[in-house]
Amino acid sequence: MSTLPLPLPWDQIDTVLLDMDGTLLDLKFDNWFWMQHVPAMYGLKHGLTPDQASEQLAPRFAARQGQLAWYCIDHWSQELSLDIRQLKHAQREQIGWLEGAADFLERLKHTGKQRWLVTNAHPDAYGLKNDQLGLAAHFNAVYSTHPLGVPKENPAFWPRLMQVAPFDPARTLLVDDSLPVLRAAQAFGVRWLRCICRPDSRHPPREPGEFVGIHSVAELL
Numbered sequence: 730m731s732t733l734p735l736p737l738p739w740d741q742i743d744t745v746l747l748d749m750d751g752t753l754l755d756l757k758f759d760n761w762f763w764m765q766h767v768p769a770m771y772g773l774k775h776g777l778t779p780d781q782a783s784e785q786l787a788p789r790f791a792a793r794q795g796q797l798a799w800y801c802i803d804h805w806s807q808e809l810s811l812d813i814r815q816l817k818h819a820q821r822e823q824i825g826w827l828e829g830a831a832d833f834l835e836r837l838k839h840t841g842k843q844r845w846l847v848t849n850a851h852p853d854a855y856g857l858k859n860d861q862l863g864l865a866a867h868f869n870a871v872y873s874t875h876p877l878g879v880p881k882e883n884p885a886f887w888p889r890l891m892q893v894a895p896f897d898p899a900r901t902l903l904v905d906d907s908l909p910v911l912r913a914a915q916a917f918g919v920r921w922l923r924c925i926c927r928p929d930s931r932h933p934p935r936e937p938g939e940f941v942g943i944h945s946v947a948e949l950l
């Protein structure tokens with residue numbers, strides 16, 4: 730992959746919206762948790778091998794992709810009869826920053842920009858990650874999409890966020906690892922967009938679609 734990150738015109742940006750999982754935090758935790766750990770625990774409960782469990786769960790997960798339920802701890806706890814909160818808590822040591830992200834947030838603080846975390850994570854999943862890494866200290870505001878009823882990839886999300894927390898899309902930067910999210914934000918008018926190409930440190934970089942790709946938020950400043 731060859732992406733030349735264009736330098737951002739920081740004088741034209743007042744508000745920085747940052748995604749959490751796959752943008753600041755290494756998605757390897759969530760990928761491992763949902764693709765390996767949850768199927769293994771589900772299999773244990775229902776007398777299935779991990780492979781059989783994965784096979785059963787894959788279409789159920791896929792059916793919810795792009796919906797808020799996909800990100801909802803309560804939904805999956807009920808759906809799978811597993812205590813997802815407790816399972817996540819037990820594995821919390823594995824939650825970690827992507828390379829350069831904590832340092833970037835420290836530097837961003839000194840730019841005087843509005844720094845908002847905008848995440849599809851359930852408030853409790855955010856809470857666990859915040860307890861581990863102290864995310865909140867880096868932001869002026871933290872928004873989970875759950876109280877707003879739709880995830881970031883749904884076009885209805887952006888006007889709802891605007892109602893709760895007004896910002897000027899023409900002077901806003903969004904950094905996210907999800908192409909559907911970036912597309913919805915672009916359609917709403919968010920002017921500056923950057924796609925994280927390597928959300929999971931265990932996997933090779935991905936193509937950033939029609940967006941400017943960066944390997945890490947560290948490249949932004």
Ligand SMILES: [Mg+2]
Pocket residue numbers: 748749750751752905906907
């Ligand atoms: Mg993400």
